[in-house]
Amino acid sequence: MATDITTDRLRELAETRSAVGKVLSVFINLDPREFATPSARSTEISSVLDEASRTIRDLEGLTHDERAALKADVERVSAALTNGTDLEGARALAVFASEPAGLFEILKLPRPVDHSVSIGDTPRVEPLARIGTGELWWLVLVDRQHARLLAGSVDGVVELWRHEDDPRARIDSGKSDQDGRSERRYERSVEKEVDNHLRGAANEVARRLRHVRVAGILVGGPRETASHFKDLVPAEVGKALKGRFDVEVWTSSADDVLKAASGVLEEVTAARDGELLDKVDAGVGTGGRAVSGLSDVLAAVHERRIDTLVIEEGFTAKGVRCPQCGWLGVSAGGQCPADGTMTEMVDNVVEAAVGRAFGQDARVRYLPAGEDATRPVPESIAAVLRF
Ligand SMILES: [Zn+2]
Structure with a gap:
C-alpha cells in the first residue's frame, strides 16, 4: 500500500x-x-x-x-x-x-x-517538492539470483520491488534424472537460467519505467553481473543507466543500500544540477527557453510553460493569487490581469507556484543556498521552459 x-x-x-x-x-x-x-x-x-x-x-x-x-x-x-x-x-x-x-x-x-x-x-503537495521528488533516482540491485528495485535520492531510498530466482533449483526440479548430463552441460543450463533471471529483472524495470520519470538509474551488485544486466536491458532502460556501485544485493537494508550508493549518487546528482543551471544560463542569455526571477517565473507558470523549476533552498516571497483562474503575481494586491477578478494574498507565492508546476507535470528542483551552493540559482528562482 x-x-x-x-x-x-x-x-x-x-x-x-x-x-x-x-x-x-x-x-x-x-x-x-x-x-x-x-x-x-x-x-x-x-x-x-x-x-x-x-x-x-x-x-x-x-x-x-x-x-x-x-x-x-x-x-x-x-x-x-x-x-x-x-x-x-x-x-x-x-x-x-x-x-x-x-x-x-x-x-x-x-x-x-x-x-x-x-x-x-x-491535497497539500507542496512539502513533497522539498524532498527532491522531481529528482527520483532508481537503484537496481542484481546478483545471479536476486533482483531489487529501490527509489529515492541522496536523502533516502525506499524499496519498490524484490525478486528471488534460484537457477539451480529450477533446473533440478525440471530434471529428476541427471543421467547423461555432463557437469559442463549442467553449468551451461545454470548460465542460461541466470540469463533468464537477469532478463526478467530487466523487463520488470522497463515495465515500471513506463509509468514514471526518473533522473537516472544506478545498478548495484557484483561488477560482472551488473555488466551482464546492462547488456540485457531494453534501450529505454539503457539510456537511463548512469553508474554502478558495489553492494550486498539481497540482505542490505534500504539504508545500507543508500550508504553504498551515496558516492556515485552524489556525483551523478551534482552533474545533473550543473547541466540544469547551464540550461538556465544559456536560455536566459539568449532570451530563449529559460527565465529567471520571480515575476518572469510566475508568468511562465501561468502560461503552463514550465519544464523544470529551479529554486534556491529557503527562498520564499509574499504574493497574490487569482481565486478565479489561479494566476500568481508578486504585486501587493489588485485585480487579476487575465480576468479582472480581485486577487487574494498568499503568504508564500513560491510554494503556490510549486503546486501549480506539479499540476503541469514539471520537475521541481531545490538547490542549496549560500555557502553550500556550488553554483547559485540566478535571482533565487529560475525555470527551464518547454517552449
Ligand atoms: Zn484570474
Missing part, C-alpha cells in the same frame, strides 16, 4: 479536487535521529493523528457530511498505520485521504518533514 513518490503521482494529486468533500493532508515526521525506536515512531504517529481529529472537530465552516467523512478518513489512516504498514526506510509519511474523492494514499518519504495537518479542497 505504501507507494513511492513519482512526478506522475504528484501531478495526479495536485489535480485531485473534490467537488463533494474535503481532502485531509497529513505529514508525519519520522526522523530516525528524533524517533529512533518503533515505539517512539508509533507515539509520534498517534499524536499527529490526534491533532488531525482535533482539527476536524474544531474547524469552522465544515458541513455535517464533510466532518463525518473526514472523521472516517482519520480512522482509516489510523487503522492502516497501526496495522503493520511497512515503514522501512521512511523518514516521514505523507497521507492524503478523502472518501468522497476516492483518495487514500500513504507515501513513504525519504527525508524528514515538519509534521502538519491540513484540510482543503485539494
Whole structure:
C-alpha cells in the first residue's frame, strides 16, 4: 500500500479536487535521529493523528457530511498505520485521504518533514517538492539470483520491488534424472537460467519505467553481473543507466543500500544540477527557453510553460493569487490581469507556484543556498521552459 513518490503521482494529486468533500493532508515526521525506536515512531504517529481529529472537530465552516467523512478518513489512516504498514526506510509519511474523492494514499518519504495537518479542497503537495521528488533516482540491485528495485535520492531510498530466482533449483526440479548430463552441460543450463533471471529483472524495470520519470538509474551488485544486466536491458532502460556501485544485493537494508550508493549518487546528482543551471544560463542569455526571477517565473507558470523549476533552498516571497483562474503575481494586491477578478494574498507565492508546476507535470528542483551552493540559482528562482 505504501507507494513511492513519482512526478506522475504528484501531478495526479495536485489535480485531485473534490467537488463533494474535503481532502485531509497529513505529514508525519519520522526522523530516525528524533524517533529512533518503533515505539517512539508509533507515539509520534498517534499524536499527529490526534491533532488531525482535533482539527476536524474544531474547524469552522465544515458541513455535517464533510466532518463525518473526514472523521472516517482519520480512522482509516489510523487503522492502516497501526496495522503493520511497512515503514522501512521512511523518514516521514505523507497521507492524503478523502472518501468522497476516492483518495487514500500513504507515501513513504525519504527525508524528514515538519509534521502538519491540513484540510482543503485539494491535497497539500507542496512539502513533497522539498524532498527532491522531481529528482527520483532508481537503484537496481542484481546478483545471479536476486533482483531489487529501490527509489529515492541522496536523502533516502525506499524499496519498490524484490525478486528471488534460484537457477539451480529450477533446473533440478525440471530434471529428476541427471543421467547423461555432463557437469559442463549442467553449468551451461545454470548460465542460461541466470540469463533468464537477469532478463526478467530487466523487463520488470522497463515495465515500471513506463509509468514514471526518473533522473537516472544506478545498478548495484557484483561488477560482472551488473555488466551482464546492462547488456540485457531494453534501450529505454539503457539510456537511463548512469553508474554502478558495489553492494550486498539481497540482505542490505534500504539504508545500507543508500550508504553504498551515496558516492556515485552524489556525483551523478551534482552533474545533473550543473547541466540544469547551464540550461538556465544559456536560455536566459539568449532570451530563449529559460527565465529567471520571480515575476518572469510566475508568468511562465501561468502560461503552463514550465519544464523544470529551479529554486534556491529557503527562498520564499509574499504574493497574490487569482481565486478565479489561479494566476500568481508578486504585486501587493489588485485585480487579476487575465480576468479582472480581485486577487487574494498568499503568504508564500513560491510554494503556490510549486503546486501549480506539479499540476503541469514539471520537475521541481531545490538547490542549496549560500555557502553550500556550488553554483547559485540566478535571482533565487529560475525555470527551464518547454517552449
Ligand atoms: Zn484570474
